Amino acid sequence: MTVTITWYLLLAAGLFSIGVAGVLIRRNALVMFMSIELMLNAVNLTFVAVSKELGLIEGQVAALFVMVVAAAEVTIGLAIIVAVFRTRASANVDELAEMKG
Amino acid sequence: MTDLLWLVIALPLAGAVINILFGKRIGEPIAGWLGFGLVAVSWLIAVPGTVAFMGGEAHAETVYLFSWIPIVGADFAILWDPLSSVMTMVVTGVGALIHLYSIGYMHGDERYPRFFAFLNLFIASMMILVLAANYAVMFIGWELVGLSSYLLISFWFTKPSAAAAGKKAFIVNRIGDWGFLVALMIIFASFGTFDFHAIFAAAPTAITVGTATAITLLLFVGATGKSAQIPLYIWLPDAMEGPTPVSALIHAATMVTAGVFMIARSAVLFEMAPVSGAVVAVVGTLTALVAALIAIAQTDIKKVLAYSTISQLGYMVLAVGVGAYTAGVFHLATHAFFKALLFLGAGSVIHAMANEQEMTKMGGLRKKMPITFITMGAAWLAISGVFPLSGFWSKDEILAATFDKGGAFLVLWVIGLLVALLTAFYMTRLFVMTFLGEPRWDDGVHPHESPYTMTIPLMVLGVFTVTAGLVNTPARLAFEHFLHPSFETIQHEMHLSDGMILALAVLALSIAIAGIAWGWRSYNVEELPAEDGPFWERALAAFGVDDFYGKVIVAPGKAASDWSAETMDPKVIDGAAHGIGHGVTAFGALLARFQGGQVRGYAGGLAVAGVLLIVVFLAVGGGF
Numbered sequence: 001m002t003v004t005i006t007w008y009l010l011l012a013a014g015l016f017s018i019g020v021a022g023v024l025i026r027r028n029a030l031v032m033f034m035s036i037e038l039m040l041n042a043v044n045l046t047f048v049a050v051s052k053e054l055g056l057i058e059g060q061v062a063a064l065f066v067m068v069v070a071a072a073e074v075t076i077g078l079a080i081i082v083a084v085f086r087t088r089a090s091a092n093v094d095e096l097a098e099m100k101g
Numbered sequence: 102m103t104d105l106l107w108l109v110i111a112l113p114l115a116g117a118v119i120n121i122l123f124g125k126r127i128g129e130p131i132a133g134w135l136g137f138g139l140v141a142v143s144w145l146i147a148v149p150g151t152v153a154f155m156g157g158e159a160h161a162e163t164v165y166l167f168s169w170i171p172i173v174g175a176d177f178a179i180l181w182d183p184l185s186s187v188m189t190m191v192v193t194g195v196g197a198l199i200h201l202y203s204i205g206y207m208h209g210d211e212r213y214p215r216f217f218a219f220l221n222l223f224i225a226s227m228m229i230l231v232l233a234a235n236y237a238v239m240f241i242g243w244e245l246v247g248l249s250s251y252l253l254i255s256f257w258f259t260k261p262s263a264a265a266a267g268k269k270a271f272i273v274n275r276i277g278d279w280g281f282l283v284a285l286m287i288i289f290a291s292f293g294t295f296d297f298h299a300i301f302a303a304a305p306t307a308i309t310v311g312t313a314t315a316i317t318l319l320l321f322v323g324a325t326g327k328s329a330q331i332p333l334y335i336w337l338p339d340a341m342e343g344p345t346p347v348s349a350l351i352h353a354a355t356m357v358t359a360g361v362f363m364i365a366r367s368a369v370l371f372e373m374a375p376v377s378g379a380v381v382a383v384v385g386t387l388t389a390l391v392a393a394l395i396a397i398a399q400t401d402i403k404k405v406l407a408y409s410t411i412s413q414l415g416y417m418v419l420a421v422g423v424g425a426y427t428a429g430v431f432h433l434a435t436h437a438f439f440k441a442l443l444f445l446g447a448g449s450v451i452h453a454m455a456n457e458q459e460m461t462k463m464g465g466l467r468k469k470m471p472i473t474f475i476t477m478g479a480a481w482l483a484i485s486g487v488f489p490l491s492g493f494w495s496k497d498e499i500l501a502a503t504f505d506k507g508g509a510f511l512v513l514w515v516i517g518l519l520v521a522l523l524t525a526f527y528m529t530r531l532f533v534m535t536f537l538g539e540p541r542w543d544d545g546v547h548p549h550e551s552p553y554t555m556t557i558p559l560m561v562l563g564v565f566t567v568t569a570g571l572v573n574t575p576a577r578l579a580f581e582h583f584l585h586p587s588f589e590t591i592q593h594e595m596h597l598s599d600g601m602i603l604a605l606a607v608l609a610l611s612i613a614i615a616g617i618a619w620g621w622r623s624y625n626v627e628e629l630p631a632e633d634g635p636f637w638e639r640a641l642a643a644f645g646v647d648d649f650y651g652k653v654i655v656a657p658g659k660a661a662s663d664w665s666a667e668t669m670d671p672k673v674i675d676g677a678a679h680g681i682g683h684g685v686t687a688f689g690a691l692l693a694r695f696q697g698g699q700v701r702g703y704a705g706g707l708a709v710a711g712v713l714l715i716v717v718f719l720a721v722g723g724g725f
Contacts, residue, residue, distance in 0.1 A: 027701075097699055
């Protein structure tokens with residue numbers, strides 16, 4: 001049984017869906033953050049898989065870019081979460097509803 | 102000579118500004134002398150330019166001042182021709198005398214400097230109107246004199262009647278201005294310029310008789326407002342609420358002649374439209390008659406003079422209507438002298454009688470006020486048309502020109518003669534009731550002659566009243582030659598023989614003397630005759646024209662305004678505004694529900710929308 005591109009894409013879709021579910025269901029900001037990372041990496045997986053399949057380098061370049069951006073996002077996101085945790089002693093996003101219209 | 106002409110406008114304007122800004126600090130009487138001095142200098146500046154025309158060598162000149170709207174031929178430029186020069190002489194000359202008179206008359210008034218500021222503003226506005234070289238600038242002056250008239254009529258605005266009179270004058274004039282404005286629009290649409298030279302040169306070829314008739318009739322609507330003709334004359338009697346010098350300057354001598362001047366200036370257009378000329382002549386004659394009938398019954402000295410002014414303006418309008426522009430302008434000038442004199446004399450009397458204006462409470466002032474008595478006597482004879490005073494010549498010329506037109510115009514001529522009779526009668530009534538007979542003064546009134554600042558203008562005007570007519574007698578038509586360059590393109594040959602002219606003059610003179618004799622016999626008696634009966638009552642009430650306008654125009658207008666204020670504004674206008682506001686608020690509230698503040702809600706929305714997009718793309722088949 002050979003591992004074809006379909007397997008990779010199915011895995012990526014599964015990982016992405018788990019990420020989406022995590023963001024939607026979990027209330028802890030930290031866990032939601034990890035779910036977002038999961039989604040990003042699912043996308044990276046599709047990039048690399050398709051790049052390998054088609055013999056194009058651009059997909060791998062895009063994956064590298066996503067990693068860099070994700071790293072930057074992690075720094076800022078974690079800083080925000082730490083700041084929120086310090087003032088509220090909680091990372092429950094349901095309590096952060098000041099922006100309600 | 103013409104280089105300095107801009108000062109004729111600028112000096113009074115500067116006086117107005119100075120007196121408005123620093124009047125309180127300058128104070129009485131320097132504020133008054135300043136106002137007088139500036140107008141007198143304006144007059145002096147204009148003298149050489151006018152004299153130059155007398156020799157017949159000087160030509161009409163356009164002095165360019167500065168650019169305003171060059172594309173429509175509307176720049177600030179002065180058109181200096183005999184017509185504008187004679188108007189300048191009258192306005193600044195009589196104006197200066199009335200400023201001088203006001204120094205004494207307004208003595209002790211709380212807002213003395215303000216009064217002179219307004220008077221100066223009036224002179225400046227009138228000069229803009231008179232010297233304009235195009236209709237656009239003329240309209241600026243036209244509106245500005247309306248403004249200064251309003252300011253001066255309601256000068257004593259704490260008196261409700263004065264405030265109301267000011268508003269009435271302004272609003273009635275606005276109706277006339279509407280006509281003027283529409284005429285200007287048609288002029289611009291037809292000629293593409295406002296410039297007098299260009300318009301009058303192009304008129305015979307550029308427009309049809311129909312267009313010319315429309316333009317001139319609308320111009321005449323403007324003239325009926327400013328020159329107090331039927332149907333818009335009703336503001337002028339009320340305007341007597343203003344201080345008497347104002348009545349003399351604006352509502353007798355100068356501003357009310359603006360309509361006549363405007364028609365004379367537009368003579369080329371009026372010549373193209375004989376129908377308009379006839380309308381103008383008929384309206385003028387009827388105005389002269391109606392106003393003379395009303396004047397007979399008035400007992401307020403200023404009211405008599407006000408209606409007399411309307412009546413005399415009717416003569417001038419008749420003159421320009423029959424194409425006798427020179428006669429119209431001539432009567433304008435002589436009337437400015439004797440009517441200003443009459444008003445100033447009346448002011449002097451009112452001043453002496455402690456603000457009493459009822460002639461029934463005067464009488465016997467002859468000995469107490471000799472200068473006023475003599476000068477007013479001259480004006481009385483002049484306006485009645487006694488040879489050889491100024492009014493005789495100018496009125497006679499108008500009547501002769503009307504007679505010369507012949508045909509249906511003979512009816513106007515007969516009415517004109519009748520008005521001359523009535524004029525002599527009511528002026529005699531005024532003069533006798535005021536100065537002759539036994540005193541009928543209220544207790545505690547001690548008449549006295551007025552101070553010299555008031556009597557000097559009376560005497561100067563008196564000299565002109567007596568002599569001004571001699572500049573244009575049938576034997577020596579100096580004034581007509583003088584004005585000729587302004588009406589070059591208009592040829593009106595008189596067909597009357599010398600004998601006929603003489604016969605007409607004798608007829609006019611005998612009518613004047615008959616009127617005076619009638620008035621003298623009726624009023625120079627021990628007991629004033631009882632003035633009752635239907636005619637007197639109706640004439641005293643000015644034939645109920647004001648009430649009629651009140652019922653037909655003012656009341657419906659008020660009702661419409663009330664409806665607007667109470668129904669239209671709160672329900673429809675506010676309703677629309679509030680409705681839009683409420684709608685936007687409600688829509689916003691609806692949208693606000695989507696912003697729950699829960700990050701998960703937003704993320705869920707994003708996810709659902711993403712899935713939907715994928716479904717759509719798959720269904721449509723494109724995209725991937």
